[in-house]
Amino acid sequence: MLNAVDVVTADTLAAFLERARAQVDEQLERYLPSPPACPAIIAEAMRYSVFAGGKRLRPMLTLAAAAAVDESHRDRALPVACAIELIHTYSLIHDDLPAMDDDTLRRGRPTLHVVYGDGIAILAGDGLHAEAFTLLAREPVSDDAGVNRRKLRVIRTVGDAAGAAGMVGGQAIDLQAAGQAPGHAVTLDADAVRHMHALKTGALIRASAVSGAIMAGADETTIAAIDAYAGDVGLAFQIVDDILDVEGDPASLGKTAGKDAASAKPTYPALFGLDRSRTLAADCLRRAHAALETAGITKSLLGGIADWVVARKS
């Protein structure tokens, strides 16, 4: 792990991302239950999706936010980073189901329900969801009252972001907009689309960065700044996702490009056109950097992660 006060270059960021990804993957393998503690099929199904080559954006934000606050507390943030990735993975498994987005390919591989059936896929998602909270409560192991208080705050933060007032609520609106909630269809204008994304992807991305800051002992002003930063990173992430769906390379995306347009999903390019969408993403990036500067977080890796989110090609 790099020190937060290092001068940040593209190389430093790349090294941070690579090293942090390896560390997160190693810990995820250690945290996931195995037989005989659980049935083999569920252990296998959970790992199939957890180790499917994800970008690990959320754990990177958790670790970088913790390091920005206090590098010496990064160990405390690692289980939190992993727990949030478990929640993100469970949400992808459930979103891919025929009853939801009906995706058969993710990151270039058949989705979990294609391989194990819908029932086991639902259960693998549920298992990862429970495991995430068990992990947040269990690690870091500590008798320190302050650490325990932070752990409880992180569980509330992550739970709120994952639940009906966050990710689940956003996906529900998405289903309503797609006509998949019988008797409850809605049509979304631009504001409603932004609100849907703020819930569906924004809330957990914000919780990722905020949780890292909490575990590292940030004060409320710093937490608020990192929250604002992550809100814009989350929005930028979604806009860029929508742009890549229009013009991205299917081979590097690992999924079918053009799927959003084909399913008449309300995307940023559909609402604003490609050029204006690129401008909106650039606006997010500028605001994200401004939030960090205002709080005096000028030499962390958070700024570089925001740049990477907008510049990525897959």
Place this chain on the structure above:
Amino acid sequence: MLNAVDVVTADTLAAFLERARAQVDEQLERYLPSPPACPAIIAEAMRYSVFAGGKRLRPMLTLAAAAAVDESHRDRALPVACAIELIHTYSLIHDDLPAMDDDTLRRGRPTLHVVYGDGIAILAGDGLHAEAFTLLAREPVSDDAGVNRRKLRVIRTVGDAAGAAGMVGGQAIDLQAAGQAPGHAVTLDADAVRHMHALKTGALIRASAVSGAIMAGADETTIAAIDAYAGDVGLAFQIVDDILDVEGDPASLGKTAGKDAASAKPTYPALFGLDRSRTLAADCLRRAHAALETAGITKSLLGGIADWVVARKS
């Protein structure tokens, strides 16, 4: 709430159950998110299943276990009782899905996915799941280091019971036995059926009682005794469920009797016959009482709840 040291009669138990149910329902309504914090559809869907007339066995066990340890700490156990009921409800919603048990009727009403569609049903379950852990972390609100330590232990206990090594794992084995996990079918003998039930229903029932004891500040010996008691209550509950499916009154069950036999599920009556199944339930009841007596828990309502679980007709 009744005092744990009252002499326990059938009337006392009935009064406790009625009053505790009303209290749990009132708190559940308060804890569940509403618009504008979350989309209306998900708030409605969650309430549809949470207030579907459940027996509230798990919250009763939580409250009775807490009262058995220290009546003055019952307020601390109420949010825990509610959180566990949210997890139980989410599991019923997911189990009823076409991809799992494909049940269209529960407690005399159409199941959630019949009313809202499979997608919203999956999300309502996911929302309740997240909400349960948020609630466990949030309430009881306290700055006391001991209370916070207990809250974290309860989250671990409930998370382990709900996850791959508990409820989710048991349901996965059930799907394998029912041939609903392509390429992973298994045949269960009597021991494997018992193991499946220990995971699928037993783990969360044990966690319900144990969590109440933890929140009330029980010592490790008492926690172990209440765990042993609840293990037998959970097994008895499952055996009686299977018996009622064979000979119960469909009107009072609120579901189709004989469904287990029709789907060739491995049940206790199918494995052992009705008479032997009744004997096995009675054995569980005797062991449950013995566990309480050994730990000196002789005047609590826990014994009466065990009697009720075995004597119930629906």
